[in-house]
Amino acid sequence: MTNRQIVVKELPQGTLEQSHFELQDARTPVPAEGEVLLRTILMSIDAANRSWMQGATYRDAVKAGDVMATYSICEVMASNTPHIAVGDIVAAESVWADYVTRPARKVQKLPKIDVLSHLISVYGIAGKTAFHGLISVGKPIAGETVVVSAAAGSVGGYVGQIAKALGCHVVGIAGGPEKCKWVVDHLGFDACVDYRAGGLFKSLRAACPNGIDVYFDNVGGSILEATLALMNEKGRIACCGAISQYDSANPSGPRNLPGALVVKRLRMEGFIVMDFANEDAKAIRALQTWVSSGQIKVTEDIVDGLENAPAALIGLLAGDNKGKRMVRVGTDPKT
């Protein structure tokens, strides 16, 4: 079995480019005692992948020479542990490769589900991140105004749809008229503001006549600065990511921080999806309820082929995806 893998040849200083990666052929690894051999089916492509290249975060940094890190759904091909069987479908912190070995205790068996990709999108990292960040950090209630940036992205689209299901006035921020139209027409947001059109503050103010109560922030930077200026007293900002800063060699903080927090008594709080693992069952049940009722549409953006993973991530950082982006590396054994 050939094992293709994609290595980070050089760490980016500014914009991530194709030249920072290299596709290599390697030996298929052999699982040691307590390990399993996994065949990659789907890899999640996330803005956070880029932040791993900036240094240690909630996980170790990705360094030059490393096979690029990812979160994958895989089929078990060989197992040296009694409680995981060949043919099981599992999730794992993994790498951009056809095959990988992992300690069995670090992989997670997945439930049987018709559409495997849903375990990365709505019932996976995207849907759970949206649910936990909005519900447990943002805490919106019917009638409040909820704004979410990267609204056409994987997490943002679910945030807005959940907020609509809760009875909120929901405004997205996205790049370009086509995406904004899709966010309103397809996802059902009340409005979506195009940050590339200029005049963000004024457009956002017009779309939020009662101010902003909850802002779900995926981007940081000047968009965060504009929303802070429109927050209502006692508003909440759920900090999920800062995509505007990841490709920047000179990050800049919103100039109205911390002033806006004091004046309007705002709460701004960062979170990552793993913090709420003990509430995942609740999240999945709620998401299933809203998918069944048609209040949540599952949106996926699947790129085929391991070799296209660098372009998929670079494109995501430039904002070319709609819905949860992932790369299909191998076939679903059911299909």
Place this chain on the structure above:
Amino acid sequence: MTNRQIVVKELPQGTLEQSHFELQDARTPVPAEGEVLLRTILMSIDAANRSWMQGATYRDAVKAGDVMATYSICEVMASNTPHIAVGDIVAAESVWADYVTRPARKVQKLPKIDVLSHLISVYGIAGKTAFHGLISVGKPIAGETVVVSAAAGSVGGYVGQIAKALGCHVVGIAGGPEKCKWVVDHLGFDACVDYRAGGLFKSLRAACPNGIDVYFDNVGGSILEATLALMNEKGRIACCGAISQYDSANPSGPRNLPGALVVKRLRMEGFIVMDFANEDAKAIRALQTWVSSGQIKVTEDIVDGLENAPAALIGLLAGDNKGKRMVRVGTDPKT
């Protein structure tokens, strides 16, 4: 009765200066129906006074031509309302003047207390701000590391002493070796870092070997940026003010926001003392307990004379006070 008052002649663009104020003689006002005539005894001098000149905050902006706004302790000289008597001591949102009229429903009768100035310092705005911000927003517990900026200032000194009473490791940040020594020797902090000495990040890291769990921020700017870099996961930042930004025409936000919040899952929350008015009785009881036990020392910095109020505020913004600064305008009727 001559009524001296100090008017804001011109709004500052950068550093606040004496020339922005003018002492004027005015008529002593006559209270209308439902109003009281107040004689100013003590005026609280706070960094927030300067922020009022930047625009509307939690209160209306101070504009050019206005008599400068303040929070005062006053004696009632005439009353057109049955429930406030001549001779009562009251607190009021007021102005820099010898005499002022106010609607009776907007003044607050004060308890009998031996030392009137304590109603501005430890049992007043300074002590209550420290208590509510630390206890209700920062939520420290014994063994945690608490850092507070403007540690020699009115609020900062109480924050650190309360945190020590709770069993925390307490580190102050202040300007100059003399103040830092006073914070450690007189107030009992475990350490105090001089931000003017350079190398703030390294000094702070050395003083906080276990990282920072709670940061009580009075200053914003680069000091906030340095503390964010040292926060532990799930740390809390109580945002009380941003004194480093008030005198600046070009405010700059910490470059690690919102990134640090996401990576370390921090909570950053603004508050003002009035938000917790329903818990003031609890705050006063706790502060009295710690004053009685000697765990809190009351520190006051009283400037005599209404005419010295501009210099008192300008000096406070430059950091020349130790303890709660106030201006004594008139005599305490008891003395």
